[in-house]
Amino acid sequence: MKHIKLNLDSVEHKIKEACIRSNRSREDVTLICVSKTKPIEMIQEVIQSGYKTFGENKVQELKDKIEGFDDSLEWHMIGHLQSNKVKYIVDKVKYIHSVDSMKLALEISKEAKKKKVEANILIEVNVAKEGTKHGVLVEDTLALVKEIMTLESVNVCGLMTIAPYVENPEDNRIYFRSLRQLAQDIDALQLNNVSMKVLSMGMTGDYEVAIEEGATHIRVGTGIFGERDYNING
Numbered sequence: 001m002k003h004i005k006l007n008l009d010s011v012e013h014k015i016k017e018a019c020i021r022s023n024r025s026r027e028d029v030t031l032i033c034v035s036k037t038k039p040i041e042m043i044q045e046v047i048q049s050g051y052k053t054f055g056e057n058k059v060q061e062l063k064d065k066i067e068g069f070d071d072s073l074e075w076h077m078i079g080h081l082q083s084n085k086v087k088y089i090v091d092k093v094k095y096i097h098s099v100d101s102m103k104l105a106l107e108i109s110k111e112a113k114k115k116k117v118e119a120n121i122l123i124e125v126n127v128a129k130e131g132t133k134h135g136v137l138v139e140d141t142l143a144l145v146k147e148i149m150t151l152e153s154v155n156v157c158g159l160m161t162i163a164p165y166v167e168n169p170e171d172n173r174i175y176f177r178s179l180r181q182l183a184q185d186i187d188a189l190q191l192n193n194v195s196m197k198v199l200s201m202g203m204t205g206d207y208e209v210a211i212e213e214g215a216t217h218i219r220v221g222t223g224i225f226g227e228r229d230y231n232i233n234g
C-alpha cells in the first residue's frame, strides 16, 4: 500500500502550497482523512505516515472503526445522521459535522447530557442549494443556530458544506466564500454557546480552493485512499 504514503505526501504538499498562497499557517488547516469503506489496514498506513484524524459517514462503520483503535485518534462524523443513532457516537467524535435540523440537535443534546459530555457540532449548510443534498439553506442558518444555542450540552463550533461535484474546482470558490461570509456574519453576533471557528469545506476535488477561502478542516477521501468500491460490501 505504498500509494497511500505517496498520496498523503502529494496532498500534504498541495495543502502547504495553498496555505502559502493564502498567507495561512499549515497548523490552521486540519486534514480529515475520510476512510469510509476502507479497511483498518489502510487506516494503519495513514497513521504510520503521522496523521491521526479520520472521518466516517456511517454510524455503524464509525463505531466499529473507533473500537478497532486506541484513543490517540480523532474521529469526525461527516455524514447524514439519523436521530436514533446519535447515542452510538455522541461521546466518541470530535465534531458532528452534519447537523441540519432542530430535531437532530435536540437528540444530540439529550444523549450528550445522558453521557455527561458536551457535544461539539457543526451546522451543515447547503450553500449551492442542491436539491439532492442535506443541509440548511444559507438564509435559514441563523434561525437554526439561534434555536440550537438554547440547548444544553451542545456547542455550535462552526459550519460545514459539501460543494457540488465539479470538473473545475474554481467553480466552487463562490460557495466556499459564501460559507465563510455566513460564518463571519454569525460570529459577529457573539451568540452564547456559538463559535464559528470551524469551517469544514473542501474534498479531494476542491480542497485547495477551500483552503484559499478559509477552510479550517478539509475532508479528503479519494485523494488519500483511492477510489471507493461500494460493491465490496453490497
Ligand SMILES: *Cc1c(COP(=O)(O)O)cnc(C)c1O
Pocket: 034, 036, 057, 078, 079, 162, 203, 204, 205, 219, 220, 221, 222, 223
Ligand atoms: C466521502 C466524503 C468526503 C470525501 O470525498 P472525496 O471526494 O473522496 O475526497 C468528504 N465529505 C463528506 C461529507 C463525504 O461523505
